[in-house]
Structure formats: C-alpha cells, structure tokens
Amino acid sequence: MARQALTDNLWEQLQATMAQHGCYQKENNREVMEAIPWKLRTGAPWRDIPKELCPWKTAYNRFNxxxxxGLWEKFFLAFExxxxxxxxxxxxxxxxxxxxxxxxxxxxxxxIGQSRGGATTKIYLSCDADGYPLDFKITGGDVHDSQVAGELIDMIGQADYFIADKGYDSEAIRDKARTHDMVPVIPTRKNATQSNPEFDSYLYKLRHLVENMFARLKHFRSIATRYEKLARNFKSMLYLACTIIHCKMNNGTRPSKVTSLL
Structure with a gap:
C-alpha cells in the first residue's frame, strides 16, 4: 500500500475548502487527493502513481x-x-x-532560464514573522532578484519590517517598501558609500526563517527538482506544498514567534 500523505484532519480541511469552491463531490475525491500529494512528495512520473490510489490519468487530469x-492558488489562500x-x-x-x-x-x-547551473527556475518567496509562506513568484533562473522585488512587495501588501539580503540592496527597492509603510532592513554592499540607518542587525539574523522554509519546501521532491513543463503547473505544485504546510499550521503545530527566535 502506498504511503499516504493526508491525515483525517487534513482531509476534512481540504474537503471543506473544495466544497466552498464548487468542486464536485465524488466518491474517489480522497483517493485522487492522495495521489496528487504522492506525486508531489516523490517526484515520480504521473504514470507511476500506485494503482491502489487511483488511475494516474484521473489524478493528472484533475490536477491540470x-x-x-487557478484552484490550487485559491486553496492556498483559503488556508493562509x-x-x-x-x-x-x-x-x-x-x-x-x-x-x-x-x-x-x-x-x-x-x-525556465539558462544560468550557470544550466536550465533552472527561480522561486522568490515571502514569509511572515513565523517563517510561513505568504506568497511567491517564479521566473527563469537568469532573472536577478532585484527585478522581481517590486512585485513581491506589492503581493505582500503591508508589513512593519521588510527584510532581505544584499541582492536587494537598492534605493529603489527601499523606497518601494517605504511606500507600503515597511521599514526596509537590507544590508549594503561592501563598496557602498551611502548610510543605512534603518538596518537592524538583530532582525537581519532572523532571515534564516525564509531559508528554513525553502529547505522545508524542497522536502517535496517535485519542488526540489522541477519536472513540470508548464510554469502554471509548477506553481500549482508549489501552492499545494504551501497549502499542506499551512494545513499543519492550522492543526495547531505552528510555532510561536518566541519559539522561532530560539
């Protein structure tokens, strides 16, 4: 029997959200929803989905x-x-x-773009104060961080502090954050001449939270290596992974901010 991913509690949350978005209530809904996370977790081809879960074509057609x-994004936003x-x-x-x-x-x-690592995709992720995903954007691997920073800030909307690494060292990015009432905490490069009074070294050390979330997302092998041909399908896999993480959060396993700082 294939190892299952959905607990009864997790399935109840997903089923309620599916009903809200008008998804058909079929007898094999749970089997199909077990098959799709199985593919997400293992990174195996769709055709290798275990027969005891459901026919592989049923799982692929529903996912696609x-x-x-855009239902996978709606599921994610419902659990956020x-x-x-x-x-x-x-x-x-x-x-x-x-x-x-x-x-x-x-x-x-x-x-998909060509970088020093070959054919790559780049995920730009925003996380909240507890390190849980807020939203993301994907581009080809040849796109620089600074080119998508403005879009990420717009997607975040509003926050108290906006914390990023030296790749986002730009006055344009800082000004964009300030327009959303965020205090930019971004270090300057070694050769920078301007002052940086808003930089808070303590908050910057907490940036490992977003790196930890990347590590957690890459536990899903379909995220660690991209197999999907279309950007929208890879984004859907990411939304599903983030949804599973948020489902566990809503089940009471979310750490407090104090725990996150230890």
Whole structure:
C-alpha cells in the first residue's frame, strides 16, 4: 500500500475548502487527493502513481484542470489564515529543471532560464514573522532578484519590517517598501558609500526563517527538482506544498514567534 500523505484532519480541511469552491463531490475525491500529494512528495512520473490510489490519468487530469482554473492558488489562500506580518522576509532559490521539463508547446509560459547551473527556475518567496509562506513568484533562473522585488512587495501588501539580503540592496527597492509603510532592513554592499540607518542587525539574523522554509519546501521532491513543463503547473505544485504546510499550521503545530527566535 502506498504511503499516504493526508491525515483525517487534513482531509476534512481540504474537503471543506473544495466544497466552498464548487468542486464536485465524488466518491474517489480522497483517493485522487492522495495521489496528487504522492506525486508531489516523490517526484515520480504521473504514470507511476500506485494503482491502489487511483488511475494516474484521473489524478493528472484533475490536477491540470484545477491548475488551469487557478484552484490550487485559491486553496492556498483559503488556508493562509493566521499570519504575522510584523516582519516579512523574502529570498530567492534556484531549482534545477529535469530534462523532462523541456518540450512545452510554443506560446506556453515555461519560466525556465539558462544560468550557470544550466536550465533552472527561480522561486522568490515571502514569509511572515513565523517563517510561513505568504506568497511567491517564479521566473527563469537568469532573472536577478532585484527585478522581481517590486512585485513581491506589492503581493505582500503591508508589513512593519521588510527584510532581505544584499541582492536587494537598492534605493529603489527601499523606497518601494517605504511606500507600503515597511521599514526596509537590507544590508549594503561592501563598496557602498551611502548610510543605512534603518538596518537592524538583530532582525537581519532572523532571515534564516525564509531559508528554513525553502529547505522545508524542497522536502517535496517535485519542488526540489522541477519536472513540470508548464510554469502554471509548477506553481500549482508549489501552492499545494504551501497549502499542506499551512494545513499543519492550522492543526495547531505552528510555532510561536518566541519559539522561532530560539
């Protein structure tokens, strides 16, 4: 029997959210929803989904259909309930693309670029004060962090402190954060001549929270290595992984901010 990912509590939360968004209530809903996280966790091809869960084509078709309609993002946003935006952290991480990720139809968004690591995708992630994901953006691996910082800030909306590494050292980025009433905590480069009075070394040390979340996301092998041909399907895998993390948070396993600082 294939190892299952959904606990009864987790399934109840997902089922309630699916009902709110008008998903069909079928007898095999749980089996299909077990098959998709199985693929997410293992990184195996869709055709290798265990038969005792459900036919692989049923799982793929439902995942792909919900990806087209944006339901995976809606699921994630529905579970993003208890967030603490006193501090917000952002960072980027490269994802190596498997050779099977190539070959998408012309005109489809792929979000794959050539970097020193070869064909890569880059995830730009924002996390709250407890290190839980707020939102993300994906691009090709050849896109610099500073090019997407403004969009990330707009996606965050409002926070007290905006904390990022030297890759975001730009007065334009700091000004963008200030327009959203955020205090930018960004170190300057060694050759910088301007002062940086807003930099808080204590808060900057807490930036490991977003790096920890990247490590947690990459426990899902479909995230650690990209196999999906289309950008929207890879984003859907990311939304599913973040949803599972938030489901566990809502189940009472979320650490307090004090615990996060230890």
């Amino acid at each position: 259909r919900w990806s087209k309609t 309930q208890k967030i603490d935006t006193e501090w917000v952290f952002i960072d980027g991480s490269y994802i190596r693309c498997h050779q099977h990720a190539s070959g998408a139809r012309l005109g489809e968004d792929r979000a």
